[in-house]
Amino acid sequence: MFGCLVAGRLLQTNIQQIDDTHAIFELPNVSSINHICVFLLGNIPFPEGYGATVHLHWPGKGFQLLGMLSNDKPSAIFRLRSSFSSSTTTRAFEASSDSTQSDLTSGTTAVLGISIELLAQILPQLPSQTLSNSSSINSNAIAKPPPDPTLLAERVVRHLFNYISGFASSSNLGPDVAVPMALIAKWYEVFLSKVKNSGTAFLERDSE
Structure with a gap:
């Protein structure tokens, strides 16, 4: 070496x-x-x-x-x-x-x-x-300690919730209404694009 x-x-x-x-x-x-x-x-x-x-x-x-x-x-x-x-x-x-x-x-x-x-x-x-x-x-x-997996999972779920909540008024989404799979698929596409472009730093900003 x-x-x-x-x-x-x-x-x-x-x-x-x-x-x-x-x-x-x-x-x-x-x-x-x-x-x-x-x-x-x-x-x-x-x-x-x-x-x-x-x-x-x-x-x-x-x-x-x-x-x-x-x-x-x-x-x-x-x-x-x-x-x-x-x-x-x-x-x-x-x-x-x-x-x-x-x-x-x-x-x-x-x-x-x-x-x-x-x-x-x-x-x-x-x-x-x-x-x-x-x-x-x-x-x-420079090596950094890996993020807490529980905290990371919480931030991902919060990001999904915030994304879906943004459509509540226009789509009449309520607590007892099923979320369209197309909406979740769109969130996944947007989320994956952000991760590829900038990592998971945006999750930390969204949680502040």
Whole structure:
């Protein structure tokens, strides 16, 4: 799913899976690396509403956040040299720091970590400059909790009731009069057209 490329070196696709949402690349001779490009290979996209944070474990300095990837931003170039503090700045890989540290070649190998997360959780982690550079991310792709099915059903029924009530005066519809199927069929046609064009947001507006 991921690849990384260091200038002057072969493309790396030898990613090591840690768990379902975390993976790493080892970067030998890290002191000679100025920039690194990380990207999606294009064979597997992120699930809807998800992206990935990219982190670097510099020997002795812990994992630190570099930036992010998403379906709208499938590649990014990061500057490595002179960009790290003396302490860890991310918690995404804290649980695996000890095991990762044992894999390092003393003083020469860094670890590039990739953590798959919800976009809604990723964006607040990014510095303002990085966030502005990622403005192409579609905010509608950020995962939102599914609507309450009971509330949604109530709004659909209310929409149907309001639609039919609008014909009451002209069609002499009363509480004991059967509703013509043609009227319900017309409502269904209008309702479906609205859902296809604008989703279910109009139901929320109608309920206000």
